[in-house]
Amino acid sequence: MTAIVLEHVTKRFGDFAAVDDVSFEVPDGQLLAVLGPNGAGKTITLEMLEGFLVPTSGTVRVLGADPRHGGRAWRARVGLVLQSTSLDPEPTVRDTLSLYAPLYPHPYKVDEVLELVDLTADAQTRVGALSGGQSRRVDLAIGIIGRPDILFLDEPTTGLDPEARRRTWAAVENLASTGTTVVLTTHYIDEADHLADRIIVLVDGRLVTDTTPCQLRAKGGPSTIRYPLADGAAADLPSALAHHLDPAGRTIVIRSTDVTGLLRVLVGWADRDGIDLTGLEIGPPSLEDAYLTTIGEPTTPKVRTYA
């Protein structure tokens, strides 16, 4: 069954196409991550699915209905977290959730949802006094309080510390495990990797990739060897390695399919000079590299050039 259908959807602002002929479907229960650089049309796409924006052309169906005309029953089945926090600052977390819960036919109990987003300890705090990460979790709590069939998350973890991100992920995974369809936009490749069943990439309003984290990773190319050098160690590096020093001359970064050969050189050098290889990393093909290749960015984006 299909929770979401987009057919040839275009959204123009003046003569600028923010979303340009995008089509995809999301089956029930899938967790879809929408990736793309700033201005790629992720939020505009989400807002058309949420009913805030009308496509200039094309068709959008969410739970079988046109989101623009989704009535109460439809809105009761759709949860969302907007890109920025959007709650009255005066009431406490508990009061806010107690206000939203009765709007839905089968809401979570306020205590349950506080537990889910790990805000039990802050239940009596005013919303306006919360940290950025905490208020994002209140947004999430309101998004999920009605046990939605579809949850839209617009950059739910942007600006959160790693621990808060993990908590948010856990809450989203929890809901997804109950069969909720989730569409999330994000800038974080690891977030998509961790959560998503499927990834689509938008660039300049167009859908450029529709894939899974696994398949995307396979496009990432060679493995990466990384070794931070001790001070002065760069002096007698074998040329096969010196060639791969980063611009600051402090770290060897090698992307190669010949992991064995390069490691042999590296270990031989360390052995000869008595160098401690603590800090050596050998990574699989990186999802980030694959993503950057997909959106057409250089994979070592220290200096952006537009020639």
Add this chain to the structure above:
Amino acid sequence: MPDVTLPATPRRLPAIGPLLGAQIRYQVRLLLANGRTVAVGIALPVIFLVAGGHHPSASDVARDAVFGLTLTAWNANGVRLVAARQAGVLKRWRATPLPRWCYLTGRITATVLVAVLAGAVTIAVAALFYHLHLTLSATLGVLAVFVLGAAAWAAAATALTAAIPTVEAATPILTLIYFPLIIISGVLGSINEPQWLSTLASYLPAQPLIAGATHALHHTHGTPLLPTRDIVVLAAWAGTGIAIAVLSFRWEPHRATQRRATRTTARPQPNKIAR
């Protein structure tokens, strides 16, 4: 296809009545939790009353009460509404299963209640400490005028917010309309104004509100409790204001300016950078 994804047992939506009641209570609490609203709308007119001298007339009391009432229903309501819209609060509510009319009704009703409270506090202080004579019928009459007047001001401010782009613009726009209007209407004291100006004021919502409240305070047996003409003017403002507010209401900030700003920063212009 549309029916395929509906749940097997349709879930019943909660009844509207309790939701509307909860929304009104919530909005009243928000208004009262805001120190500025309370200080300006309730305390300021009382200070005026105390500063005004020992024996305020019924019309002096009505003026002070109307000052507090209109500050709440017009300024506080308008600024808070624009701020909530700009912060995305209205957008968030719009996406919930609460019917949109329910949210709007809750907001306006709460504003009317708090504005009436602001006016009533002044009247009560005058009755308790300044020997303002208050019969039951006069009290009910004043409350009726206040409810209608607060509805007129709250509806007009709500309608106007559609034309206010940002919260920075809200205070100047609302104030620039408010003060000239209440000054020509005599809210801050009688002024010598040309005939055409007082005629104009009699069609605006402040002067009939003072006249109506004064009339009700002076009520004795044998005279009508409420002056028809003033009531008609206030009702017309309330009705027209609500109609315009509903038709023009904006749930989201002005999108055009927002989007353009995002795009220009998000897309580096090759020519400028490459040089």
